[in-house]
Amino acid sequence: MDKFPFQIVGFDLDGTLLDSHGDLAHAVNHALALEGRAAIPAAEVRDLIGGGAKPMLEKALNVTGGAVPEARFDELHRALLAFYEEHIAVETRLFPGGEAMLDGLAARGVKVAVVTNKIERFAVKIFKELGLTDRFVTVIGGDTLGRDRAKPKPDLLHLMLERAGAGRAAYVGDTTYDTGAAAAAGLPCVAVSFGFNDLPSAQLGAAAVIDHFDELIPVLERL
Template identity: 40%
Template sequence: MAPAPARATLVVFDLDGTLLDTHSDLVESLNHTIAALGLEPVSYDDLTHLVGQGARVMIERACRLRGHPLEADALPPLVERFVAHYAGNMPGRTEPYPGLVAAMDRLSSAGYRLAVCTNKMESLALGLIDKLDLTQYFDAITGGDTFEYRKPDARHLTGTVDRAGGDIARTVMIGDSINDIAVAKNAGVPSIAVPFGYSDVPVSSLDPDQIIMHFDELTPELVERLLREFATKVAV
């Protein structure tokens, strides 16, 4: 029997604050949502403390920030209001970060597979990526409700890797916040942090394996070096 073909090297991206600059549309839809409660709007400066765990948690945090903690039964209609506004205005002012598309072209041309692992609702992630005509780049796109678990639970990342036909031993995770770096650590893969997203602390304090300041730095050579160095570190 012929040996099974080797599984492809996989580069997995977070979405908000990593692949896409979504801040304007998140703030707009969040403020539309909490306006139903008569609450003062939030700003971009608040966003770093609100995002990262999906729409439900973002709404809860925004309400708490404005001194209006929610009862459990008050949340579902607010989530519906947020989703309707956000989905109805896609892609809005959201756009890929500079250099992203060129970086994905480099990686794809070198034979790498690409995937998205985000805590955003899967339907919103799929819709947004499609509206921006980026779907063709990805072998898997998983959201915060794709599985029964989400970042930083390792199974969110390993499930994404499986869906993309990747190999966890040949996977790199790229993100902008603690959930991304933590899920990489929990799954045993190297991480790349970007400093231009929504982290509420300097990404250097999250102890990623690499920080890139611009997607021009994301090359096959960088991915291979990280995989080699990580494998060596694990073996020691």
């Protein structure tokens, strides 16, 4: 078998590795209820995810009646995060084919990392609850270097390369935050069409698009 072309593969979390929209929807709707707003169906919350909890809450407020004063927004944001942390992996699961894909990368000696705009401790907690912690050489969150250095800036991907060590790297994501960060870091990016795409997957600017994790390893071999 030819040597696998990438020694490091990084993944976004929400909408890429994990389908977390159900648990995120419960947290968003908890915050909306505190403001007396109507709940948003979980399927529609998928379209609000991307960039972290604050942008998600801002969009949710906008579609249910409009923005609130900054101090109230901060209260609702804290309430959302507290609820989410308590109920972080109730419905969240790997997307179909994810476990076999991770097995395949491990069999090829690939170091797998997670780079997400989610708060780092939340990402670490999810993987612990799902029994996935040992899969990753590092888990980097949107607050790991400070919020001003989150994706789409390249800083978190530079940190991934620093922590993972030598080797050619690729990144896998589902939004323009991911493709933008990868491009800025000089890494090829594969987009997943089944995620929380903020543009049609073909318009995300990725080197390739996959519709199922069964396709990822063959696509990486061709890049």
